[in-house]
Every structure is written in structure tokens, then in C-alpha cells.
Amino acid sequence: MSLLSNTAILLGKELRTEFRSRELLTTTAVFILIVLVLFSFAINPGTEEAREFAPGLLWLAILFASSLMFQSCFLREQTNDTLSSLRLAVSDPFAIFLAKLIANTLFLLLTELMMLPFFAIFYNIPLWSKLPVLILVLFVGSLGISITGTAISAISAQARMRELLLPLLLLPLLTPVLVVSTLVTASLLDREPVVQWKGIGFLAVFDLIFLTALWLFGEYLLEE
Amino acid sequence: MTALRIPPTGLRFENIDKRYGGLFALRRVSFEIAPGECVVLAGRNGSGKTTLLRVAAQIVKPTAGKLSFPGADEVLPANGRPGYVAHTTMVYDELTAEENLLLFGKLQNVENPAARAEELLREVGLIERRDSLVRTFSRGMRQRIAIARALIHRPSVLLFDEPATGLDPPGITWLANTLREVNRAGCTVVMSLHGESEISALATRAVQLDAGSVVADTQSGASLHSILTFGSA
Numbered sequence: 028m029s030l031l032s033n034t035a036i037l038l039g040k041e042l043r044t045e046f047r048s049r050e051l052l053t054t055t056a057v058f059i060l061i062v063l064v065l066f067s068f069a070i071n072p073g074t075e076e077a078r079e080f081a082p083g084l085l086w087l088a089i090l091f092a093s094s095l096m097f098q099s100c101f102l103r104e105q106t107n108d109t110l111s112s113l114r115l116a117v118s119d120p121f122a123i124f125l126a127k128l129i130a131n132t133l134f135l136l137l138t139e140l141m142m143l144p145f146f147a148i149f150y151n152i153p154l155w156s157k158l159p160v161l162i163l164v165l166f167v168g169s170l171g172i173s174i175t176g177t178a179i180s181a182i183s184a185q186a187r188m189r190e191l192l193l194p195l196l197l198l199p200l201l202t203p204v205l206v207v208s209t210l211v212t213a214s215l216l217d218r219e220p221v222v223q224w225k226g227i228g229f230l231a232v233f234d235l236i237f238l239t240a241l242w243l244f245g246e247y248l249l250e251e
Numbered sequence: 252m253t254a255l256r257i258p259p260t261g262l263r264f265e266n267i268d269k270r271y272g273g274l275f276a277l278r279r280v281s282f283e284i285a286p287g288e289c290v291v292l293a294g295r296n297g298s299g300k301t302t303l304l305r306v307a308a309q310i311v312k313p314t315a316g317k318l319s320f321p322g323a324d325e326v327l328p329a330n331g332r333p334g335y336v337a338h339t340t341m342v343y344d345e346l347t348a349e350e351n352l353l354l355f356g357k358l359q360n361v362e363n364p365a366a367r368a369e370e371l372l373r374e375v376g377l378i379e380r381r382d383s384l385v386r387t388f389s390r391g392m393r394q395r396i397a398i399a400r401a402l403i404h405r406p407s408v409l410l411f412d413e414p415a416t417g418l419d420p421p422g423i424t425w426l427a428n429t430l431r432e433v434n435r436a437g438c439t440v441v442m443s444l445h446g447e448s449e450i451s452a453l454a455t456r457a458v459q460l461d462a463g464s465v466v467a468d469t470q471s472g473a474s475l476h477s478i479l480t481f482g483s484a
Contacts, residue, residue: 029360036357044345111310112341112400115332116358251311 029118030125037113037126045134051099055092055138062088063142063149073151081150082212086205088142090172093135094194097176100127101184110249120246124177128241131173132166139165157215160222164215167230168208174237175200181248204233259286259437260322260331260407262307267316269302269463276302277313278463284441286322286407289434289453292443293478294460300443301338303460304410307441308335320408332359333408334401338416340393341400344386348377348396351385352403359404371399374429390417398426402433409433411442415450423449 045051066084070077104110113123140162147154154161176197183193211226262284269277277299284290292300305311306318309332335341342351349368356364372378375395380388385396394417401409409430415423427449434440434453444451457478459467467478 033358036354040343040346040354043350044343047345106339107344108337108339108341109343111305111308111335111337112355113358114310115308115335116355251305 030122033117033119033122034125034129037117037122038129041126041130042133045130051096051134052138054095055134056141058092058095059088059138059142060145062091063145067149070150072149077150078152078216078218079213081146081152082216083209085146086168086209086212089135089139089169090198090201090205092138093131093169093172093176094197096131096134097180097197098183098190098193100131100177100180102180102189105184114249120249121242123249124181124241124245127180128170128173128177131177132170135169135173136166139169152216154216157220160215161212164208164211164227164230167227167234168204171204171230171234171237172201174234174241175204178237178241178245178248181245185251204230207233258322258407259439260320261286261288261439262408262441263317263319263321264303264306265317265319267303267306267313267318269299269306269311270314275463277306280316280460280463280465282458282465282468283321284439284456286439287434287437289430289440289455290442291451291454291457291478292441292460293445293457294443298460299463300460301412302463304335304412304441304443305337307408308333308410310335322407331404331407333410334404334406335410335412336394336397336401336414337412340385340397342385342393342396345384347382347384348372348388348399349381351396352399355400356403361404364403367403371402375399376425391419391422394418395422398429402429406438408439409441411440413443413445415444415448426450427453 062084070080101110104113110123114120117123143154143161146152179193179197179200183189183196186192207226207229211223211230214221214223264280264282267277267280268275280299280303292303294300302311306313309318343354346354349372352368352371353364356367361367369378369381372381375398377392377395377399380392385393388396394414398414401411411430414426418426430440430450430453440453442450442454456468456470458465459478469478
């Protein structure tokens with residue numbers, strides 16, 4: 028019970044501080060938008076080529092934008108050593124991770140939902156009929172990115188070359204998520220759409236495995 | 252200051268070592284602090300005072316040795332952990348003074364956190380600025396909110412790392428009075444200080460560290476004065 032109540036309190040804090048500064052949301056949304064706009068000049072909208080490459084571009088943009096988001100995830104706790112005060116206050120340190128990864132998933136999903144209309148317009152791909160499944164794919168994919176990113180952010184925040192370390196550790200770990208999310212999204216946006224439930228299942232299992240690992244070993248990541 | 256949340260608790264350091272790579276920050280530190288004692292940690296910069304306080308706060312795990320809390324079944328409950336004031340404020344700049352206290356009060360299961368936050372804001376003289384973001388505060392005001400955060404759950408052990416930093420003379424008097432009150436209520440106080448002040452006058456014992464080891468431990472008035480003023484007993 029205390030894990031859940033501590034998580035809820037910390038999640039409230041994460042949302043309050045973010046909606047006050049809008050730092051992460053603005054950075055990720057602008058980054059994704061820039062990538063979508065730039066590549067829309069290189070790919071002819073509405074063609075088979077667009078349908079083939081656009082899902083990969085979307086996920087790459089999400090992945091790179093999320094790595095910007097994770098840079099400051101634990102780093103902002105170091106400014107006033109608030110991580111230490113949180114560790115002193117919570118009964119289970121996993122609550123710190125859980126609150127941060129839920130907040131990161133929400134921020135990422137919110138940004139993705141804001142970007143979907145631009146994606147549909149720039150690449151001339153109709154999304155309306157596939158929206159519920161597409162949101163499910165975005166959710167399981169973003170959750171995987173957030174779980175892994177939050178853990179790596181805790182490690183890299185304590186390192187000297189943190190700006191370099193985060194993408195170096197994060198991107199190889201997220202390769203399976205990137206590949207499977209792209210494949211599932213591509214088949215969903217095809218002229219003859221297919222829902223690849225196996226792919227969605229794979230993403231859900233990935234999320235579960237990494238969440239369990241974080242629950243088991245997260246405490247060690249917070250140690251000085 | 253109202254009653255403590257858990258019974259008065261002491262601190263026992265047994266052969267504590269803390270190593271960062273090849274550097275020993277603490278080396279075989281062993282001493283005991285009785286429940287309700289007020290102890291000053293003295294020593295030059297880099298002597299290990301901050302590391303010892305962080306070990307006592309359970310923020311840093313010792314490389315070797317054992318830390319225990321006599322009087323509290325040796326292990327502190329999660330909601331009875333020490334109150335710790337560090338060099339940094341340990342509060343969020345993007346939250347208001349009241350939001351910060353409510354956050355830590357709720358996390359530590361404080362009964363009626365809103366009333367407790369208001370009581371503390373009044374005590375530290377920040378009630379007028381309760382809705383101001385901490386980032387708009389002066390250094391002294393930040394120190395006051397940091398102290399309020401440490402007191403929010405009525406801890407039975409208080410650990411202060413140079414608590415007078417940034418406080419003006421009335422602030423130091425206020426802090427000395429607050430510490431006197433919590434100490435009278437049975438709270439164990441351990442603080443690192445440089446030089447003598449109103450705050451150091453509360454101490455009944457001084458432990459001097461040098462290069463991570465305890466080199467003096469005295470309760471006698473003259474030696475205590477000498478450690479605080481000249482850095483040796």
C-alpha cells in the first residue's frame with residue numbers, strides 16, 4: 028500500500044513540476060516535429076515509399092526525443108540533492124522509479140498523440156480507422172522506452188560523461204523495441220492493414236521483464 | 252515542538268569504513284551517541300564529517316562496518332528515519348514552500364500534513380511566503396525551508412551539516428532555540444560545525460575527525476571549547 032501511495036504522491040510531484048515548466052513536453056514535441064517535417068521533404072507523401080519508411084521515422088524520432096527527456100529525468104534531482112531527501116522519505120525506493128517511469132510514459136504518449144495529426148498530414152497516411160490499435164502500440168512501445176530510459180537515466184546521472192553515456196547504453200538496449208514497434212506500426216499502416224498481435228505481445232513481455240528487473244535491482248542504481 | 256514520533260534513539264558506529272575508489276573518506280570510525288545527546292562533529296575540510304553524517308542518514312552505505320540505532324530495536328522504521336540537513340537544500344525549486352513540506356510530510360505518513368506544514372512554516376518564519384516558489388527564496392530562506400523539511404516527521408535523530416550556513420544572526424538564534432527545544436524533547440542531535448556559536452553552545456560532546464578517523468572525543472567543557480575554536484583538544 029505504501030508503495031502505491033508513495034508512487035501516487037511522487038507522480039503528482041512529477042506532473043506538477045513538468046506542467047509548471049513544460050520543459051520536457053516542449054523539447055520532445057519540437058524535436059519530433061522537426062524530424063517529421065525534415066523527412067517529409069525527402070519522402071514523397073502518399074506513396075508506397077512513404078508507407079514503408081514513415082513508421083520507422085516516427086519511432087526513430089520518438090526514440091531520440093525520449094533520450095532528450097531521460098537526460099534530465101534524474102539529473103534534475105541532483106541540483107538540490109533532492110534524490111537523497113526522497114530516499115530518506117519513501118519506504119520503498121521503487122516508488123521513485125515507478126513515479127518517474129509513469130510520468131515519462133504519460134509525457135511521451137501525450138507528445139506522440141499531439142504529433143500523430145502532423146504525421147498523418149506530412150506523409151498522407153490515413154490513421155483514423157487504425158487509431159485504437161495504433162495507440163495501443165504507441166503505449167506498449169513507449170512504456171518499454173520509459174522503463175529502460177528511466178533506469179539508464181539513474182545510472183548515467185551519477186557518471187561524469189552522462190550526456191554520452193545515456194544514448195550509448197539506451198539505444199542498443201532499445202533496439203528490439205524499435206524494430207518490433209516499427210514492424211507492427213508498418214503492418215498497421217499498410218494499404219491492407221494487419222494487426223500483429225505477436226509483435227504487441229513481444230513488446231508487452233519486454234516491458235514486463237525490464238519492469239521486474241527494475242523492481243529487483245532499482246535500489247542499487249540509486250546508491251552513491 | 253511536539254512529541255517525537257518514535258522513542259528517543261541513539262547512534263552506534265562500529266568500525267565504519269567508507270572508500271571512494273582508493274580514497275578512504277572514513278576509516279574504522281567507532282563511537283556511540285546516546286539517545287537525546289547533542290554532539291558536534293568537528294574537523295578540517297575533507298576530514299569526513301559530511302560522509303559520516305550521510306552514513307548516519309543512511310544515504311550512503313558504508314564499505315565496511317555497522318551502523319545501528321540503539322533504543323529503536325537497532326533498525327529505524329521507514330517513517331522514523333533521521334531528519335537530515337545537508338549543504339544543499341534537498342527541496343524542489345519548482346515547488347512552493349508549502350508544496351515541498353506537504354510532499355515530504357505525505358511521503359513520511361505525517362498525520363495531518365497540511366496542519367504540520369503550516370505549523371512549521373510559522374515556526375521558520377515563512378508563512379507569508381508559503382505560496383512562493385523556493386527558487387525565488389534567498390539563501391537564508393532556503394536554509395529555513397531545508398530545516399523545516401528535516402523536522403516535518405518529528406524525527407528522533409537530527410543530522411545537521413553546517414546548519415548555520417546562510418542564516419543571519421536572528422536566524423542563528425532561532426535555529427539554536429529550535430535545536431534546544433527538539434533536544435529537550437528527547438531528539439538526538441548530531442551536527443558538523445566550524446567554530447563556536449550559539450548553536451555549538453548546545454553541544455555536550457565534541458567528536459573530532461581527521462583524515463576520516465576519530466582523533467578526539469570529549470565531553471569536558473575546556474576541551475570541547477578548544478576543539479571548536481582551535482581544531483584540537
